[in-house]
Amino acid sequence: MTWGWTGVRGTWATPQAEQSLRELAAVGGVTWVTIAFAALQETAHSTRIPFTEPPTVTDDELRWAIRRARELGLRVCLKPTVNCADGTWRAFIAFFDQDVPGEPSWTEWFASYREFILHYARIAQQEDCELLCIGCEMVQADRQERHWRELIADVRRVYDGLVTYNCDKYQEDRLTWWDAVDVITSSGYYPSGTWTEHLDRIEGVVERWGKPFFFMEAGCPSREGSAARPNDWTLAGAASPAEQERYYREMFEACTGRPWMQGFMLWDWPPRLYAIDEAAHNDDYCVYAKPAQDVVGEHYRALARRSTDHRTAQARE
Template sequence: MEFIKGVTFGYMSQRGEWEKEEAFESLRLLKERCAITHVILGVVAEQETIHATQIDWQDVSVLSDQEIKKMITFAQEIGLKVILKPMVNIADGMWRAHINFFDHDVPCEPKWSDWFASYTTFITHYAQIAEDTNCTMFVVGCELVNSDRREKEWRQVVSAIREIYKGLVTYNCDKYQEDRLTWWDAVDVVSSSGYYPIDKWEQELKRIEKVVEKEQKPFFFCEAGCASRTGSKWLPNNWELEGSVDSSGQKEWYEEMFRQTDKYDWVQGFGLWDWKSKLYPIQKSDTDQDYALYGKPAESVIKFYFDKNKKT
């Protein structure tokens, strides 16, 4: 696997948004301003609650297949390699990690078997798009922490994906879960969400290193980022953290993350979080508290790092 200089693009985009010229211009600016070689396209579908068993990936709000394919083609035309990442969110605002059911099926209660049946239909649909458009990698799941223990079902999901998609396959586990997954051997690439506190990178990388050594597979951070908000550098995974704008804190976090990860050759890239398909005016970048990178000091740190990094 080549080194991934990537950023996640278009998370939470709704149907029609990737058909607009501003979305293509946003991706072009991302490549130019951050020196990326890869883009992770996040396609989001929802289920009603954490106990729902139906994923509404055919809802009218979800990006259409046509616009997804068109964005993939455009990314490739401007020289980017594409990682396709279908994601499940919860309509009521709960985090996908909390999707959960009884370990053993009970009549009249929602079941893992029903959820995985729906999930397999959802994820294989996008695997076919990834295959048809020659995507470099496919992400079979993201931060579905409570489901991680369902090893048998996940192996079946990966097997179904491989019947369709012939490229590299990864699962994006959540932070702190890298050494808990028992089915890394089923995928080609180990990846996780690197939302670690600015002062904890060294200890977490040493922990993850043991997983990489055991699995003997490539590793990258499929997500990694920090909001430009006071306190976020100490708790970057808390997107609900209250505070004022702190672009310098976000910049410091990226500098430290790159400094620490550079010590380990097995860290083979990033899918940094994130870049919107509809950008705010750049003159308002100093008022944005989100993870977004556009126009902020962290953007320059990323461009410098990706420009100088010649790893392959």
């Protein structure tokens, strides 16, 4: 499960955030949490990422969240992410392929991004986070293979846990540097009725690179029409917990027969939950107190049983 987004300063390390983490840990079968937060650069063509400034959560808030999650028995993936303050999606962050004097460049941007990621890699190391996600849905930046490889090498000098990158939906077979990370992850916002074709495609990626795979993001708003466009959080429609529940059942059923599928960091679980009596009218991604929460618990418990059975069988061999 993914917790904390977008990591606004002052919204963590509060009684509401404490209760939110407790409710998340109580969902049956949940063993991991991705703690996700964003720093803001001004535009898609800015080269400075002021991650120590508001609205990004402070290091103290971040350490609080990691420690509380671990006290609740959860393993932790740390996911620092960059967003654009003007609302442009981070997938459109881009510069000229070749550095041009006097123009913003990939070299300048990656220098700032490196400082950003290494700062949190050091915290991940100090707080014993099991997994670090070094980027999310950076579709235009994905092509900058040299920069990513250099960044990953730098990360490994300060962090000895597992490293992953969260590519966007439809991009799993387009990255050329999966060998540099430990785990392949992506955002699995695939429309209802299309799971088989996309899982077949992803299976080829897993076989080619020989790496573990899970969905770093996946889910669907509880909103009419969202099953056809689960990635679109702006889609207009009435609240529909039933549509969300159906989507989750279809997703889990499609993935169950894929032994290479390691799990889901479902999107998402906010630091301040809505009241239980508001769940039927909430149309966002969170499954708290909605029918989809029971579906998630059923699947996660079944996944845990299969994992236990597999380990037992291996021990007997």
